[in-house]
Amino acid sequence: MGDTTTFFRAARPGPHRRATAESPWVRWLLITAALLVLGIFLVVPLVSVFAEALGKGLGFYFRTFGNPLTLSAIKLTFIVAGISVPLNCIFGVAAAWAIAKFDFRGKNLLITLIDLPFSVSPIIAGLIYVLLFGAPGPFWGWLYEHNVKIIFAVPGIVLATTFVTFPFVARELIPLMQAQGRTEEEAARVLGASGWQTFWRVTLPNIKWGLLYGVILCNARAMGEFGAVSVVSGHIRGVTNTIPLHIEILYNDYNTTGAFAVASLLAFLGLVTLVLKTWVERKKEAALQAAETDLTA
C-alpha cells in the first residue's frame, strides 16, 4: 500500500479485476444459471416438438401432411394471414403517418387505443364478434336473410385475427417515424414532389426495415392465433379449421403424433420468424441510429 508502482499497476486494465465487474466464478455461475433456465424453459420444449412429431417415423410424419384436412387447414391459415396482415399493414402506415408527421390533440390517447388489443384476452376478441354478428347480435336477422355467414365462417376468422394482430405494424412504425421527423419529407415537397412521390421515394425507403419487422411479427401471430379464432370458427373440419385449430382436433382425437407433426410446421415457422426478426432488427436499429445522428448533426 502506498507504493507508487503498485498504484500504477492497479490503475492499468490488466489481470486485475475492475471494481465494477464480478469475479470470474460469479460470472460463470450466473451464465450457467441463465442458460439452464432458458434450456429447460425454451430449448427443451422446442426440441421436444420435433422429437414427438417424428415419434412414429418419417412415413407417418409425411402422411399427416397428405391428409386433405391438414392441407385445407394450411390453405385457410394462409388465406386468413394473407388478408389480415395487409389490412393491418395499410392501417399501420396510415396511423404512423398521421401521428408522426402532424400535431393534433389527443395523440397520446390515440396511441393508447391502438395498443388496446394487446391487453384484451384473445377469447374476448372472438367473443365481441360473436356478439356483433352471431345469433345474439343486431345484424343477425339481416345476415340470416341474405345468407351471409360471418360467425362460424371465414370472415369471422379474418376479423378475429385482424383484431389480435391489430397493433403490430403501427407500434413499430410510430416510434421509428417520430424519430425520423418530417424534415426529409418537407424538403421533398418544397422541391416539387407530389404527396405520393414523397411517400414512395422518401418515407418508404426510410421505414422499410421497421415495416418489415412489424409485418413479420404480425404474420407470426396471425398464423398462430388460437384463442380468438377458436371462438368464432365453429370448428367445422375442412372448412373453418386453421392450423392451430387442426392441431387441437388431432390432439383431442388422441392422435398426439399427428398433432405434433402439424405443430412442428408452426414451430418451424416460429424459428424462421426468429431468424428473420433478428436479421431485420439489426437493419432497423441501424436505420434508427442514422435518423438520430441526422437529428443531432
Place this chain on the structure above:
Amino acid sequence: MARKSLRVLPGFRLTLGYTLLYLSLIVLIPLAGVFVKTSALSWEQFWHIVTAPRALASYRLSFGASFLAALANVFFGILVAWVLARYHFFGKKIVDALVDLPFALPTAVAGITLTALYAPNGWIGRWLAPLGIQVAFTQLGVFIALMFIGLPFIVRTVQPVLEDLDPEIEEAAASLGANRWQTFWRVILPMLYPALLTGFSLAFARALGEYGSVIFIAGNMPMKTEITPLLIVTKLEQFDYAGATALAVVMLVGSFVVLLAVNLLQWRSGRHLAQV
C-alpha cells in the same frame, strides 16, 4: 385555407380519418358491444353471474397464477437480461434471439408441448413424479404455462436499461466502498424498477388473457384448474351469451385497472426519479 397552407405535408385528413375509422370498426365498436350487451342485464343478474362460486374460483386461479408467474419471471428475467447485457459467452447471439421464442411459437403448440413434457411420463414430468410433484393437469401446470409465455416481456424491458446504464454510477458506488452485491442491490436494482414494473404488467396482462398454452396443460376441472377465459368459452358453447359477456366485462375491467395502476405508479416513480 390559410391554416391549411401551413402544412407542407399532405394526407393528414386522409390518414387520420382512415386510422379513426379502422380503429372504430375493428376495435372500439366491437369492444363497446360487450358493455352494451351487459347493460341489458339487471344489476342483480350481473352480480349473480360474476360472483358465482365457479366464477370466483376461476378469478382466483387466473389472477393468482398470472401474478405469481409474472413475479417468478421478474427473478428469471433479471438473471437472463443481466447475463445477456453484461457478459460475453459462446453462442450469445443465438441465446439472445431464442429469448423471443414464446412470442414466435403459437400458443397451441406451446400448450401441447408443455403438456407432453410435464405429463408424468414426459421428459421433465418423469423426473418430478418420483418426488411427488405433479405439474400437468394441476394449478402448477397453469403457472408453468404462464411463466413460459411471460419470460420475454421482462427480459426485453430490462435488457436495454441494463445496457444503457452509465458505468460511472457503478464506479462511484465502488469507490465509496460498496461491494458488487451492495452496488447491485442498492444502486442498480432501484434504477431497474420502472422497467421491471412495465415488464411485470405486460407479462401479467398477457397471462391474464392467455388461453391456448394453458387449456391443454390445465386439465380444466371446474373450481380447480379452470381459468376465466375457459369459463367464458364454456358459457359460449352452452349459448349462455349473457353469462359469457358478464365474465368478459370483469376480465376487461380487471386488466384495465392493472394497466392504469401501473401507469400511475410509473408516472409517480418517473416524477420521483426526476426530482433526484
